[in-house]
Amino acid sequence: MKKFWVxxxxxxxxFKLLLLLPALSALIxxxxxxxxxxxAQTTLVETNGFRVGERLxxxxxxxxxxxxxxxxxxxxxxGRIGDKDAIELRAKFKTLDLASATLYLVDExxxxxxxxxxxxxxxxxxxxxxxxxxxxxxxxxxxxxxxHADLLxxxxxxxxxxxxxxxxLQDNDRVYPVTFQAGVVEKHKTDAGEFETNLVSVxxxxxxxxxxxxxxxxxxxxxxxxxxLVRFQTAKGHIKASLASVQMIEPEVEVVPTPTPLRTPxxxxxPRPVVTPTPYIENLPLPAELAFAIGEKLDYRVLSGGQxxxxxxxxxxxxxxFEGVDTLVLEAMFSNARAGAPxxxxxxxxxxxxxxxxxxxxxxxxxxxxxxxxxGTVKFDKQGSVITVTGxxxxxxxxxxxxxxxxxxxxxxxxxxxxxxxxxxINDTRVAVFWEAAPYVFTMRPSAPDLITIDGxxxxxxxxxxxxxxxxxxxxxxxVWLGNxxxxxxLRFMVGQYQVDLITKTTSTVR
Numbered sequence: 321m322k323k324f325w326v327x328x329x330x331x332x333x334x335f336k337l338l339l340l341l342p343a344l345s346a347l348i349x350x351x352x353x354x355x356x357x358x359x360a361q362t363t364l365v366e367t368n369g370f371r372v373g374e375r376l377x378x379x380x381x382x383x384x385x386x387x388x389x390x391x392x393x394x395x396x397x398x399g400r401i402g403d404k405d406a407i408e409l410r411a412k413f414k415t416l417d418l419a420s421a422t423l424y425l426v427d428e429x430x431x432x433x434x435x436x437x438x439x440x441x442x443x444x445x446x447x448x449x450x451x452x453x454x455x456x457x458x459x460x461x462x463x464x465x466x467x468h469a470d471l472l473x474x475x476x477x478x479x480x481x482x483x484x485x486x487x488x489l490q491d492n493d494r495v496y497p498v499t500f501q502a503g504v505v506e507k508h509k510t511d512a513g514e515f516e517t518n519l520v521s522v523x524x525x526x527x528x529x530x531x532x533x534x535x536x537x538x539x540x541x542x543x544x545x546x547x548x549l550v551r552f553q554t555a556k557g558h559i560k561a562s563l564a565s566v567q568m569i570e571p572e573v574e575v576v577p578t579p580t581p582l583r584t585p586x587x588x589x590x591p592r593p594v595v596t597p598t599p600y601i602e603n604l605p606l607p608a609e610l611a612f613a614i615g616e617k618l619d620y621r622v623l624s625g626g627q628x629x630x631x632x633x634x635x636x637x638x639x640x641x642f643e644g645v646d647t648l649v650l651e652a653m654f655s656n657a658r659a660g661a662p663x664x665x666x667x668x669x670x671x672x673x674x675x676x677x678x679x680x681x682x683x684x685x686x687x688x689x690x691x692x693x694x695x696g697t698v699k700f701d702k703q704g705s706v707i708t709v710t711g712x713x714x715x716x717x718x719x720x721x722x723x724x725x726x727x728x729x730x731x732x733x734x735x736x737x738x739x740x741x742x743x744x745x746i747n748d749t750r751v752a753v754f755w756e757a758a759p760y761v762f763t764m765r766p767s768a769p770d771l772i773t774i775d776g777x778x779x780x781x782x783x784x785x786x787x788x789x790x791x792x793x794x795x796x797x798x799x800v801w802l803g804n805x806x807x808x809x810x811l812r813f814m815v816g817q818y819q820v821d822l823i824t825k826t827t828s829t830v831r
Contacts, residue, residue, distance in 0.1 A: 369480030369545075370407045370436060372398050375567040376546065379511065382415075383557025383735075385609060389415040391561055393475070393547075394569075402462050404442055406433040409472050427719075432472040439477055441470045468495055478537065479545040483520035496526040500537075508538055508549050512563040515540045515548045531555050556735045602640045606648070607676055611732040611808045614639050614648070615828040618809065621775075622654075622663070623819045629661040630654050632820060634728065634810075639675055642682075648675040650725050657689075664689040671725040678730045680723045698723065698754065707754055717759040721752040727762070731800070732808035736766035736784060753788075760788045769804045774811055774821050780804040781811050 372395050380389035396408040409432045433443045442465075446457045468490035469477055477487050483502035488495050502518040509515075517538035527535055531554055538549040550561040603614055614636050622630040637649040650671040654663040667689065672682040683698040696710040700721070707721065708714045722730060734749055749764040767783045781801040787794055796816040803809040813820040 369439060369476045370395050370398075370409075370434070371544065371568075372396075372407065373569045375565075375569055376563060377565045377567075378550075378561040379564045380413075380559065380561045382559050389413060389561075393472075398436065401433045401443055404433075404462060405436055406442055407436050408433055409476075411472055430472060432470055434473050434476070435465075438465075439473055439480065440466055440468070441473050444470050444472075466490065469498075474498065475547065478520065478522070479539060479547065482545065483518045483537070483539050489524065489526060491526060496524050498522065498524040498526065502539075505541065506538060510548060510562040510564065512548075512566050515542075515546070515563075517541060517548050527552075555737045600641055600646070603638055604675075606636075606639070609733055610678070610729075611806065612636055612729065613827060617826045617828065619823045619825075620813075620820045621823050622661075623821065624661070624817050628656075629658050629818075630663045630665075631656040631823075634725075636729070642672050645681070646675055647672045647681065648678070649673075650729060652725055662690045663687075667691070669725050671723050673726050673729075677720075678722075678726050679720060680726045683723045683725065694756075700754075707759070709757060712757065715754075715758060717754060718752040721754050721759050723754055727751060727753055728800075728810060731764065731784070732802065732810070734764070736764065736782065736802070738766045738768050738782075755788070755790065755793065760790050760793075763787045772801055772812065775823065779811060 375392065375394045378391040378393075379387055380391055382388040391413045392411065394410045396410050398405075398407050400406060411430045411432075412428070414427045429447045431445045432441050434441055440461075441459075442462055443460045444458065448455045448457075468488045470490065474487060474489055477485075478500055481500070483500060486497065486499045489498050490496075500520050500522045502520050504519050506517050506519050507514065508517055515538075517540050520537045520539055522535040522537060527533060533553045535552045536550070537547055540546040540548050544566075546563060546566065548563045550559075552559055606612070606614060616636045618634040620632040620634070621628050622632055631654070633651075633653050633655070635651045635653075637651050639646070639648050641647065642649070650673060651668060652670075653666070653668040655665045657663045657665045657667075664687070667687045668685070670684045671680050673680045680698075680700050682700065685694050685696060685698075687693075687695050698710075699708045701707075706714050707717050730751075731749075736749060749766075751762045751764065752759050753762045754760075763786070765785045765787070767785070769780050769782045771778050772781045773779075780803070782804055784800045784802060786798040786800065788798075797814065799814045800810055801812040803811050809822060809825065811822045
């Protein structure tokens, strides 16, 4: 089974986002203790705001990234769960491509069986893939009905009410009041068509607790009351979900094929000419969302006990075809190593990564000193879910797993803003990273920018503390200081007894 990792999780659980992305999806989940018998729907059935057979899909933008995610909301069927009449709802949300690498890597599903009479949940299942193996959480309200909505039924409640009203939402063990008020009429054109809508403002402490503000939903003024547009603000940027398609799914009907009459033979056409493939061009510029360019070289002084023991260079060397695939080559190389240092001049780590997402495909390491045990090659499959180390058994890993080197570059594009409430670190970034022989969850906790001194010069930098739940790594008290400008240069690393300070940055033109 494929596993998916919340990347640069960053971040919050999917349903922290789901709350205002009324476009989510579905998971086939066997309810072992319940039997659901779905009745075939030959025509559209609407009950208490539920339009059985309706499937809504959405395209989602996050900040400057368009088509950042896919979302779906599906009213699947009407049947029974246990002895209760029920409507089956399914939802899905999945981030794509660059958004997965730099903002969120999310793939989560929810299924709710709702009462067609009250519109409230009877049984819910949430499946999260944020930590490798899927984690499922279920709640049953069959024996003791709940007076509170869950996130899916809340969407239908708002639609049924036409955008004005109130309800209570239960999230884990806490209940939140939610109020919503329809305002001005707006026209919006999306991939699904042109709609006249009511702009609905939604307020709740739930949003405040999860770093969400300015929640707005545009609901169509027709009888379908479709959620056409959803917008809200987060620390990661402005999120907008636009209705991409509306489908009414009918049950499959068996069709008896009609014999096809014989056709008069047609003379064979002249084959179309084969189009010559566009030649590959090396060193094309990287996406604007990445905070560095091809040819960038960063030189560092490696200190131990205040004395320089080596020099480290980080370089975005080139973009070329590697094994027939467009690839960005990142490199870390040691030089000027002194006696007693664990590094030897010429030791290097080289990562071959996706130029858009920075997901690694191959990592080569060569160490001749005390770190020689790390010498070898690590291969990541196309989805990043199986990792092979030279001479060892392949290891399962979450999709989007990074190497240490690719993470250093990817972190420069993370939206690392410190949480306002230190007791509620909603902006912690969690990333799957392969280390030695297994993937670990690296948690990156950002601090407020502050002044640090490097080579006698004071600069503004943001400290990011890294924890891994690997006792050996965590004993090193890993910290990184990133520049506070758009380049987000790694200005300093602290790893155990070693301090690594940036000396110079150069950018060469790569042809």
